[in-house]
Amino acid sequence: MNGRFQIAIHIMTLLTKADDKLLSSEFIASSINSNAALVRKELSNLRNNGLITSKEGATGGYALGKDAALIRLSDIYQTVKQQSVLGQAKNLPNPACPVGRQINEHLYTLYKEVEDSLAEKLGSKTLAEFAGQFE
Numbered sequence: 001m002n003g004r005f006q007i008a009i010h011i012m013t014l015l016t017k018a019d020d021k022l023l024s025s026e027f028i029a030s031s032i033n034s035n036a037a038l039v040r041k042e043l044s045n046l047r048n049n050g051l052i053t054s055k056e057g058a059t060g061g062y063a064l065g066k067d068a069a070l071i072r073l074s075d076i077y078q079t080v081k082q083q084s085v086l087g088q089a090k091n092l093p094n095p096a097c098p099v100g101r102q103i104n105e106h107l108y109t110l111y112k113e114v115e116d117s118l119a120e121k122l123g124s125k126t127l128a129e130f131a132g133q134f135e
Contacts (some may be wrong), residue, residue, distance in 0.1 A: 004042065005076070007038070008076050008079060009130070010031065010074055011062075012046070012052070012076055014028055015129045016127055021061075023062050024062075025062070029115060043062055045079055046076075051066075051075065052065045053065045061131040068128035073123070075116070076122075101117070
């Protein structure tokens with residue numbers, strides 16, 4: 001697992017709370033307390049996936065691409081998901097072993113169940129609902 005979802009949801013919550021004002025990548029990075037280059041990379045990913053928009057120039061910045069009530073947390077998760085939430089081993093199990101021969105098949109089923117459960121949970125909450133928790 002990595003921290004991309006946490007960074008993306010932080011960005012999206014900031015943009016929701018910005019009340020249609022454009023936020024600079026420097027402001028966003030300072031809120032996250034992270035490297036601005038890393039934040040710009042995630043901003044680019046969110047923009048490429050249609051969740052945010054950007055305007056260049058001295059008065060530019062970033063804003064939500066659509067109403068927060070129309071964005072589900074699962075939409076954000078899908079833009080940053082890189083691998084199974086439980087991770088993946090790099091070794092190949094021994095096919096001569098009764099467990100090694102079957103482990104990947106059974107793990108795939110388990111991982112699919114976990115991913116489906118996560119997607120269902122994240123899909124049940126909008127960005128507006130999540131951002132509404134912040135004062």
